[in-house]
Amino acid sequence: MAYExxxxxxxxxxxxxxxxxxxxxxxxxxxxxxxxDAHPDQRQTILSAREILLTFQFQKAETIPTTEKNELLKExxxxxxxxxxxxxxxxxxxxxxxxxLLILSVLSYVRYFSPPPPxxxxxxxxVVKENPRGQKTRITLPDGSKVWLNSDxxxxxxxxxxxxxxxxxxxxxxxxxxxxxQKPLEVHSDGIITTALGTSFNISAFEDHDIEVGLVxxxxxxxxxxxxxxxxxxVSPSEKAVYSHKSKKLVVSPxxxxxxxxxxxxxxxxxxxxxxxxxxRLERWYDVDITAHNLNRKITFTGExxxxxxxxxxxxxxxxxxxxxxxxxxxIDIFFE
Numbered sequence: 510m511a512y513e514x515x516x517x518x519x520x521x522x523x524x525x526x527x528x529x530x531x532x533x534x535x536x537x538x539x540x541x542x543x544x545x546d547a548h549p550d551q552r553q554t555i556l557s558a559r560e561i562l563l564t565f566q567f568q569k570a571e572t573i574p575t576t577e578k579n580e581l582l583k584e585x586x587x588x589x590x591x592x593x594x595x596x597x598x599x600x601x602x603x604x605x606x607x608x609x610l611l612i613l614s615v616l617s618y619v620r621y622f623s624p625p626p627p628x629x630x631x632x633x634x635x636v637v638k639e640n641p642r643g644q645k646t647r648i649t650l651p652d653g654s655k656v657w658l659n660s661d662x663x664x665x666x667x668x669x670x671x672x673x674x675x676x677x678x679x680x681x682x683x684x685x686x687x688x689x690x691q692k693p694l695e696v697h698s699d700g701i702i703t704t705a706l707g708t709s710f711n712i713s714a715f716e717d718h719d720i721e722v723g724l725v726x727x728x729x730x731x732x733x734x735x736x737x738x739x740x741x742x743x744v745s746p747s748e749k750a751v752y753s754h755k756s757k758k759l760v761v762s763p764x765x766x767x768x769x770x771x772x773x774x775x776x777x778x779x780x781x782x783x784x785x786x787x788x789x790r791l792e793r794w795y796d797v798d799i800t801a802h803n804l805n806r807k808i809t810f811t812g813e814x815x816x817x818x819x820x821x822x823x824x825x826x827x828x829x830x831x832x833x834x835x836x837x838x839x840x841i842d843i844f845f846e
Contacts, residue, residue, distance in 0.1 A: 512544065512548070512551070513548055513551060515551070515554070516554065517554055517557060517558055520554065520555060520558035521558050521561060521562065526555075526558070527562060529541055530558075530559050530562045530563060531562070541555070633667050633668055633669050633671070634667070634668045635665060635666075635667065635668075636665070636666050636667065636668050637663065637664070637665050638658060638663070638664040638665075639662075639663040639664075640658050640659065640660050640661065640662050640663075640680075641660070641661065641796065642660050642661045642792065642793050642794075642795075642796035643660055643793075643794065643795055643796025644660055644796075645657065645658065645659055645660055645772075645773075645775070646658050648664065650666060650670075650674075650676075650687075651666070651667070651668060651669050651670050652670055652674055652687045652689060652692075652694075653687040654674075654684065654685060654686045654687045654694065655684070655685040656676075656682050656683070656684055656685075657682060657683040657773045658680070658681075658682050659680055659681035659682060659772055659793075660680075660793045660794060660796075661680055661715075661793045662678070662679060662680025662681050662682060663677075663678070663679040663680060664676065664677070664678055664682060665677040670692060672692075673692055673693070673695065674689070674692050674693065674694040674695065675694075675695050675697065676694065676695065676696045676697065677696075677697050677698075678696050678697065678698040678712060678714060679698070679699070679714065679716075680714065680715055681711070681712065681713045681714065681715065681772070682696075682711070682712055683709070683710070683711045683712075683770060683773050684696065684705070684708075684709060684710055684711075684712070685709045686705045686706070686707055686708050686709065686727075687707065688706055688707025689706070689707070690706055693705060693706055694706075696712060698712055698714035698720060699714045699716075699720055700720075700733060700734050700735040700752075701714065701720045701722070701731060701732070701733055701734075701735075701752055701759075702731070702732050702733075702734070703722050703729055703730075703731050704729060704730045704731075704732075705727065705728075705729045706727065707727060708724065708725075708726055708727025708728065708729055709724075709725040709726045709727065710722060710723060710724045710725055710727075710729055710744075711723045711725070711769055711770055711773075713769065717754075718754075719751055719752060719753050719754060719755075720751070720752040721749055721750070721751050721769065722744065722749060722750045722751075723748075723749040723764060723769045723770065724744045724745065724746055724747075724748055724749065725746065725767070725770065726746060727746070728743065728744065728745055728746075729743075729744050730742070730743050730744070731744055731750040731759065732759075733752055733759045735752070735757060740758075740759045742759060742760075742761050743761075744761055747763055747764060748761050748762065748763055748764065749761070749762060749763075749764050749769070768780065771813075774815075774816075775815070775816040776813060776814065776815050776816065777790065777791075777794060777813070777814045777822070778812075778813050779810050779811055779812050779813070780811050781809045781810075781811055782808075782809070782810050782811070783807065783808055783809065784801060784804060784808040787808065787810060787826070788801070791819065791822070791841075795819045796839065797819065797839045797840070797841050798839060798840055798841065799841045799842075799843060800840070800841070800842050800843070801843050801845065802842060802843065802844045802845065803844060803845045803846075804843075804845050805845065806845070808830055810826060810829065810830060812825065812826070812829075819836075819841075820836060823836075823841070823843075830845075831845065831846045832844055832845045832846060833846075
């Protein structure tokens with residue numbers, strides 16, 4: 510082969526030359542050493558071509574894309590032809606090869622010896638869901654659990670559950686808990702902690718009222734931090750746990766209907782309710798302010814209203830309890846006979 514007439518790009522494309530660079534043998538090593546000794550003017554060209562091929566081999570080992578390698582090689586081989594004497598053209602290729610080697614060396618150094626970037630810390634934020642009077646919402650927690658949040662109620666939880674699933678509740682909510690035995694869900698409500706795995710239950714914890722936890726499916730534990738030494742009970746389906754602020758006791762009792770759950774279907778249920786309870790629940794449900802006039806007797810109203818307007822509710826109550834009413838925007842005046 511007429512290697513003495515080869516230029517840089519010829520060596521890069523020559524199969525025998527590449528075999529020597531990539532897989533040298535004693536015979537090929539002796540051949541090229543003697544050839545360079547006999548052709549000293551080609552030594553630098555051969556060494557430059559060898560370095561370029563070895564650099565490409567190094568880059569391949571670190572999974573450089575084939576397209577990137579081809580582009581780099583193309584950049585060398587497709588340099589515009591300069592109409593100069595042979596040695597001047599050869600020096601031009603040496604400069605290109607040296608520049609390319611420098612760039613690849615720097616990139617390789619940065620890639621292998623630069624310290625890895627610090628891990629990005631995930632920001633876990635506090636999520637607050639709050640309903641004003643007259644509004645109810647359904648919420649999906651980060652673990653997939655579903656929560657129905659009643660009017661005038663507030664829920665707080667982390668945007669991602671890490672070690673445990675902890676919820677803070679003020680007001681009333683119904684929970685359908687996604688099962689995760691490794692991370693029980695805890696609902697903290699005014700000193701009462703309800704712990705569940707995969708269950709459904711309702712918690713009513715409005716301020717200045719007894720706290721009620723009614724279980725629908727599964728099993729839960731309810732504990733109180735307000736009693737001396739604490740108290741903990743296990744609640745089964747058809748049971749509810751009630752904490753009395755008056756007696757400071759946590760007790761379990763059976764229930765015979767699901768009236769406590771009907772609010773999630775927009776049904777209001779009153780059972781022998783006094784006027785104070787009626788007033789408070791209607792104000793919360795419809796976002797109004799009620800004022801009673803001439804209330805001089807005890808009220809014990811029982812009734813159920815399925816997604817009815819406030820006017821219709823008051824009309825039915827007025828017929829039973831003997832009163833008239835006046836509605837003006839969000840102000841309701843009730844006049845007892």
